[in-house]
Amino acid sequence: MTAETSQTLDRGLKVLKLLADTDHGLTVTELSNKLGVNRTVVYRLLATLEQHALVRRDLGGRARVGLGVLRLGRQVHPLVREAALPALRSLAEDIGATAHLTLVDGTEALAVAVVEPTWTDYHVAYRAGFRHPLDRGAAGRAILFARQNPVRPADEPGYTLTHGELEAGASGAAAPLLGVTGVEGSVGVVMLADAVPERVGPRVVDAAREVAEALR
Numbered sequence: 001m002t003a004e005t006s007q008t009l010d011r012g013l014k015v016l017k018l019l020a021d022t023d024h025g026l027t028v029t030e031l032s033n034k035l036g037v038n039r040t041v042v043y044r045l046l047a048t049l050e051q052h053a054l055v056r057r058d059l060g061g062r063a064r065v066g067l068g069v070l071r072l073g074r075q076v077h078p079l080v081r082e083a084a085l086p087a088l089r090s091l092a093e094d095i096g097a098t099a100h101l102t103l104v105d106g107t108e109a110l111a112v113a114v115v116e117p118t119w120t121d122y123h124v125a126y127r128a129g130f131r132h133p134l135d136r137g138a139a140g141r142a143i144l145f146a147r148q149n150p151v152r153p154a155d156e157p158g159y160t161l162t163h164g165e166l167e168a169g170a171s172g173a174a175a176p177l178l179g180v181t182g183v184e185g186s187v188g189v190v191m192l193a194d195a196v197p198e199r200v201g202p203r204v205v206d207a208a209r210e211v212a213e214a215l216r
Contacts, residue, residue: 011035012045016054016065020182025062077103080183080215081113081128087210088115088187095200097191098126101211102139102174104184108132109140112185124170124190138162138172142186146176159201163194171196175208180215187211 018034019026026034031042046063049055053068084101092099092115101113111130116123134140142160152158159175166172173196174188187208189200 008045011037011041012049015042015045015049015063016069019055019063019065025058025064027062031063077112083214084113084187084211085115087207087214088113090210091115091187091189091203091207092117093119095189095191095203096120096123097189097200098124099187099189099207100126100139102143102186102188104134104143105131107134109134109137109143109186111139122192124167124192126190132166137166138174138190139186139188142174142176142188143184146178146186147184157201158205161196161201163196166190169194173200173204175201175205177208177212177215180212183215 014035015031018031028039028042028046031046032039035042046055046057050057050066053066055063056066057063080103081101088099088101096117096119098117099115100111102109102111104110108131111126111128114126114128114130116126132140134144138160141162145156145160146152149156159173161171161173163171167190169192170190171193172188172190174186177183177185177187188204191200
């Protein structure tokens with residue numbers, strides 16, 4: 001802590017981070033131990049966060065992240081989209097295919113940024129806001145693979161290829177965003193082709209790395 005920072009706010013943010021990292025919530029005692037402060041301080045922090053709907057407590061007294069964080073989260077997508085657009089534009093123009101950034105939204109994959117190439121005679125129309133199951137399409141499958149394999153196996157190429165899973169005749173390639181705290185997503189392209197050209201996969205991996213660096 002420095003003279004310019006608030007210890008109380010710092011502790012409150014740490015509470016939110018701790019709760020975000022657990023699916024079953026934490027008790028006051030557990031939070032007290034993790035923060036290294038007494039229970040009275042934790043009670044005050046939780047009461048304040050509850051007033052803003054950022055924390056809720058269940059009947060058993062366990063604290064969990066509250067629905068108020070959703071209102072804050074809605075403002076994250078525009079910031080993420082803005083940071084990703086340069087890499088997506090470069091990818092779309094280089095490959096000549098529609099490039100997209102996809103994030104996890106609950107149990108679905110949500111396209112939050114889409115860039116179409118400017119020089120092709122035709123390309124796949126793919127709109128921001130498009131949703132699909134995580135287990136269908138290259139974008140969702142890339143996310144699931146990264147979730148199941150936090151450390152990429154040495155024999156894996158780092159990208160996922162699919163054909164015809166979301167749109168007949170369309171193929172996709174996607175690579176997961178890695179090393180971005182609080183963001184689970186992928187960068188990919190979709191094209192009208194029976195198969196994805198060999199150079200596309202590595203190029204998508206590079207674009208995903210560029211986006212991740214922009215978001216850090």
